[in-house]
Amino acid sequence: MEKIALPENYEVNKPTYNTADWNKTDYADGDIYMTTLPPQNKGETLADNPDNWTECLFHFAEQKRKIVSTPGFPSPVVRPPQVRHRVGPSRFGTGVFATRNIQMGQLILSERPLLICPVSVPIQIPQLPEGLRDSDFTFEQYTQARINDYEELLKVCVNRMEPENKEAFFKLHNSHTDDGSGPIFGRIRTNGIGILSDTSAEQKAAGNYGCTGIFNVVSYLNHSCTPNVTYKFSLDSISIQVRATRNIKKGEELFMSYCNIDDPTSVRQKQLRSYDFQCTCRVCNDPTTDALLERIQINTSLDKCDPSQSYMAHAEQWLAQIEALGWEQLKEYGSYLSMAMVAAMGIKDSAKHRRYQDMHEAWTEGMYGEPIKMRLFAPGLSSPMDLKSMLDALPRK
Numbered sequence: 001m002e003k004i005a006l007p008e009n010y011e012v013n014k015p016t017y018n019t020a021d022w023n024k025t026d027y028a029d030g031d032i033y034m035t036t037l038p039p040q041n042k043g044e045t046l047a048d049n050p051d052n053w054t055e056c057l058f059h060f061a062e063q064k065r066k067i068v069s070t071p072g073f074p075s076p077v078v079r080p081p082q083v084r085h086r087v088g089p090s091r092f093g094t095g096v097f098a099t100r101n102i103q104m105g106q107l108i109l110s111e112r113p114l115l116i117c118p119v120s121v122p123i124q125i126p127q128l129p130e131g132l133r134d135s136d137f138t139f140e141q142y143t144q145a146r147i148n149d150y151e152e153l154l155k156v157c158v159n160r161m162e163p164e165n166k167e168a169f170f171k172l173h174n175s176h177t178d179d180g181s182g183p184i185f186g187r188i189r190t191n192g193i194g195i196l197s198d199t200s201a202e203q204k205a206a207g208n209y210g211c212t213g214i215f216n217v218v219s220y221l222n223h224s225c226t227p228n229v230t231y232k233f234s235l236d237s238i239s240i241q242v243r244a245t246r247n248i249k250k251g252e253e254l255f256m257s258y259c260n261i262d263d264p265t266s267v268r269q270k271q272l273r274s275y276d277f278q279c280t281c282r283v284c285n286d287p288t289t290d291a292l293l294e295r296i297q298i299n300t301s302l303d304k305c306d307p308s309q310s311y312m313a314h315a316e317q318w319l320a321q322i323e324a325l326g327w328e329q330l331k332e333y334g335s336y337l338s339m340a341m342v343a344a345m346g347i348k349d350s351a352k353h354r355r356y357q358d359m360h361e362a363w364t365e366g367m368y369g370e371p372i373k374m375r376l377f378a379p380g381l382s383s384p385m386d387l388k389s390m391l392d393a394l395p396r397k
């Protein structure tokens with residue numbers, strides 16, 4: 001997108017919005033509301049509330065209702081037992097680094113967003129100055145006018161923040177300086193992380209595509225297609241939790257993925273375009289990895305196992321391939337761990353069974369925020385009878 005020139009006598013208008021009590025959610029969809037969550041008592045400062053507050057701009061009552069009606073809201077932010085990260089210079093500007101060895105599954109950091117706002121521009125009809133009509137604008141100019149009005153609205157929202165939070169917000173990187181986004185919307189586009197995005201088909205049809213959160217630390221996480229951390233957003237504490245999806249060494253940079261790592265390279269690169277960089281991670285740089293990704297995906301199916309090879313050897317071979325590339329965030333990694341667990345039962349290798357069970361538990365904790373105990377979800381296994389027939393067929397060697 002390029003910056004679009006607007007008609008000469010166009011000026012941005014004063015924003016229209018409402019403020020609401022923290023628990024008011026009975027307003028109409030489409031109305032713009034600003035709220036501070038969790039509720040802030042008059043005169044309270046960050047020293048009184050180290051968990052922080054989030055400035056929220058909602059344009060669907062549903063967005064706010066989802067948070068404030070979550071059982072337990074507002075819960076305190078759950079933190080790791082010691083500091084495990086630092087923000088510092090990276091080859092990609094600023095980044096986040098591990099300050100100690102971190103195990104797969106462990107919580108690395110958690111925080112409340114500085115800001116929550118809609119993922120799409122919530123202004124449908126810009127306020128056009130007197131004398132100007134819709135027809136005086138091209139489609140692109142109309143879009144730019146909507147963005148300009150949104151920037152004005154966002155200014156109000158950012159000015160409501162605690163001074164420390166406002167300063168932290170403006171320290172964030174902005175990759176959208178030349179496209180008419182404005183300094184606030186540009187930072188939101190550069191640093192926003194999708195939250196509240198599981199909206200119903202009905203809400204989507206009405207224009208509610210969920211929200212985005214901007215963070216003081218998590219927004220400094222750089223991207224890799226072989227990331228070592230992922231996140232979960234908890235509505236009860238309105239906080240993000242970042243966990244390790246493989247073992248991480250002290251000093252390593254922490255990377256999340258800004259795209260869908262299950263997709264082939266060209267699709268991933270397309271998804272990354274709006275961040276204004278070309279990914280040069282090891283799987284993007286290696287043209288053989290697309291074919292490998294396909295084989296990783298296909299080979300979770302048990303009937304793809306070479307008859308001369310045991311299930312255990314098959315699972316371990318693919319686990320090793322994935323680990324060598326650091327692709328543990330592929331969901332197939334969980335499938336191979338399950339396959340190895342089941343195969344260990346078949347060959348009565350209790351040490352291996354325990355090992356893969358522990359790894360599977362740590363992996364699910366990293367990926368989904370909670371450990372999932374022994375789940376037999378190797379593809380093709382949907383019932384205990386499936387498992388029995390598979391075990392009957394083991395060991396193959």
Ligand SMILES: C[S@@+](CC[C@H](N)C(=O)[O-])C[C@H]1O[C@@H](n2cnc3c(N)ncnc32)[C@H](O)[C@@H]1O
Binds near residue numbers: 092278
């Ligand atoms: C959310 S910010 C991450 C923090 C940022 N590096 C900084 O200096 O504040 C996203 C921006 O970081 C840069 N970035 C993140 N991952 C990158 C990567 N793998 N390669 C190149 N640039 C990257 C891009 O400029 C991107 O728009």
